[in-house]
Amino acid sequence: MGRTDRRSFTGCVLCCVKSARGWSLSSNVRGVGFLVLALFTISLQTVAAKWLSSGYPVLQIVMLRSLAALPLTLLLFRYEGGRGLPTTPRRTLEITRGLFLFLSYTTFMMGLAALPLAETAAIRNSGPLMITLLSVVVLGETVGPRRWLALLVGFVGVLLIVRPGAATFNLGSIFVLISVLFYALTAMVTNKLRHTDSSATMAFYGTLVYLVAAAVLAPLAALVGETPDAHPSLTFLFRPWAMPTPVDFVIMAGMGVVWAAWMYFLARAYSLAQASVAAPFEYLALPIDVLWGFLIWGEIPTWLTWIGAALTIVSGMYILYRART
Numbered sequence: 001m002g003r004t005d006r007r008s009f010t011g012c013v014l015c016c017v018k019s020a021r022g023w024s025l026s027s028n029v030r031g032v033g034f035l036v037l038a039l040f041t042i043s044l045q046t047v048a049a050k051w052l053s054s055g056y057p058v059l060q061i062v063m064l065r066s067l068a069a070l071p072l073t074l075l076l077f078r079y080e081g082g083r084g085l086p087t088t089p090r091r092t093l094e095i096t097r098g099l100f101l102f103l104s105y106t107t108f109m110m111g112l113a114a115l116p117l118a119e120t121a122a123i124r125n126s127g128p129l130m131i132t133l134l135s136v137v138v139l140g141e142t143v144g145p146r147r148w149l150a151l152l153v154g155f156v157g158v159l160l161i162v163r164p165g166a167a168t169f170n171l172g173s174i175f176v177l178i179s180v181l182f183y184a185l186t187a188m189v190t191n192k193l194r195h196t197d198s199s200a201t202m203a204f205y206g207t208l209v210y211l212v213a214a215a216v217l218a219p220l221a222a223l224v225g226e227t228p229d230a231h232p233s234l235t236f237l238f239r240p241w242a243m244p245t246p247v248d249f250v251i252m253a254g255m256g257v258v259w260a261a262w263m264y265f266l267a268r269a270y271s272l273a274q275a276s277v278a279a280p281f282e283y284l285a286l287p288i289d290v291l292w293g294f295l296i297w298g299e300i301p302t303w304l305t306w307i308g309a310a311l312t313i314v315s316g317m318y319i320l321y322r323a324r325t
Contacts, residue, residue, distance in 0.1 A: 031273020035281050038265035043288045045258045046112065046120075047296065048251050053113035053232075057239040058106060059218045061252055064244075066211035068256025069263075073207050076200040076264050086201040090193060097189040097202065098209025104182035105210075107175045113236040114172030117293035118301040121286045122161050122309035123176040128282075128316035129154040130184040150315040157311025160304050172233045190270055199267035206263050283313050 045065075052061055077086050088094050112120050129151055158177070163169050193202060224238050244252060269278055286309060293299035301309075 035269035063214040065255040069260040072260035073204040094205040100186040108179035110233040111172040111176035114232040116299040117289040121289035125312040154315030157308040160308030203263035
């Protein structure tokens with residue numbers, strides 16, 4: 001090999017090394033990866049909550065889960081390089097976010113006790129619609145006629161899934177819609193916190209507030225007591241506490257691991273990726289939950305549920321697309 005050839009070869013190698021060093025996944029791609037991981041992780045909790053809903057009250061489940069999750073959030077904080085306990089300059093926002101999470105997932109699990117997995121996931125697909133509506137009502141943002149039309153189409157999709165007034169209407173659908181409202185509020189607060197608080201800090205405070213809220217409300221639920229012939233969602237809330245079997249205790253503790261991991265993955269996802277880029281991938285929750293529902297409980301969604309889910313997905317993705325243009 002001549003001197004010129006050697007120089008050319010060396011230059012080519014150096015160029016490749018520089019390119020390899022400069023190459024990295026974009027923050028949006030990494031954020032979407034964390035979001036997909038979060039969706040799969042939280043689906044495991046959804047399956048466990050539905051599995052346990054016939055034998056234990058929801059507040060007992062979430063309290064034991066939060067107790068198991070709290071130490072794990074501190075480990076995540078250490079993993080991020082933190083020392084001591086997580087601190088935040090925006091404590092009020094962190095507490096607000098934790099309360100929104102508590103209300104969102106408690107009402108979600110109440111709905112889950114009465115509905116198939118696919119139906120709960122389909123209703124939760126209205127999240128982008130709710131976020132857009134809240135941006136108009138709460139933040140005063142301007143929405144054009146096309147996005148209003150998309151909102152209307154998505155609302156029709158929700159009505160097809162919920163079917164109010166029909167013989168098949170289930171009160172659990174209302175609890176899932178309430179869950180979507182508070183999830184949308186959680187997403188808005190998370191976006192404000194991402195500039196000052198790490199993912200592990202948000203996971204710690206969210207779990208801590210969740211634990212305190214469950215501890216405060218648990219005696220109230222015990223005082224009300226279980227009502228005979230009550231709706232399954234309300235029974236799940238007011239059922240008396242029971243001593244878990246060893247297997248059920250492990251499942252509840254495992255939910256704590258899942259919860260801590262999900263909170264970290266979700267906060268990480270929206271800290272890395274733009275919300276408008278990551279949000280459409282939340283629709284992957286539907287096929288994941290449909291698959292679990294079919295494999296474990298043999299649930300097959302009705303054709304109205306599929307049509308309603310398709311309308312909410314199309315309208316939600318269009319709203320997200322318009323938000324980026």
